[in-house]
Amino acid sequence: MLNGRRPSDENRFERVSFQAIGIICPVLSVRPRTMTEEGFDELWASLVKRSHQPDLHPLSESEQLFYAVNLLRGSVPRSGFVGFFENCTASDVVSAHEGLGVLGLTAVLDLLQEARNAILGPGPFTIESLSVAPISDALSDAEHDAESDRLDEALAPIEQAFHTHDGSVLQALCAYADQRELKLIG
DSSP states (O other), X not given: OBTTBOGGGGGOEEEEEETTXXXXXXXXXXXXXXXXXXXXXXXXXXXXXXXXXXXXXXXXXXXXXXXXXXXXXXXXXXXXXXXXXHHSOHHHHHHHHHHHHHTTOHHHHHHHHXXXXXXXXXXXXXXXXXXXXXXXXXXOHHHHHHXXXXXXXXXXXXXXXXXXXXXXXXXXXXXXXXXXXXXXXX
16 A cells, blocks of 8 residues: 555546536546656647647547647746637637646636636637637727737736646646556657
């Protein structure tokens, strides 16, 4: 026994209900990270390449969730939540939302929902509801600037809170990759 747990316990899933998304998701038990930084970077590069060439080796469901959550993790520090919603496909945004739930990152999931509400208004995380530009192209320059300023002000505290979770998101992604035995393909 390790720390009062049988070794086989490390490979079990817990079932947790997430009222925020209305589904029951398998959540990985926390276990020591075995994935190295180099392994993480290689897996990420492989998934990015494959996501742009889906005919060769389409991403599995587990790989898509990993990809989308790490895409969120990298996009927000570079271009904020507006950039994430503008530059990512609606499918990737939905997968990031689902992935945060699967990873048990409820605080980050709540921040993503807050950002979605600030940018697009309250609503579900569906591909249809996310297929809208965060800032309408039909606005005049002055209206665009005013809307951009409103979003910057509304999102600043959400983005600051998001940054504080980077370590836990990375740890959860590594554990998920280990648990799901995500490997380099192609």
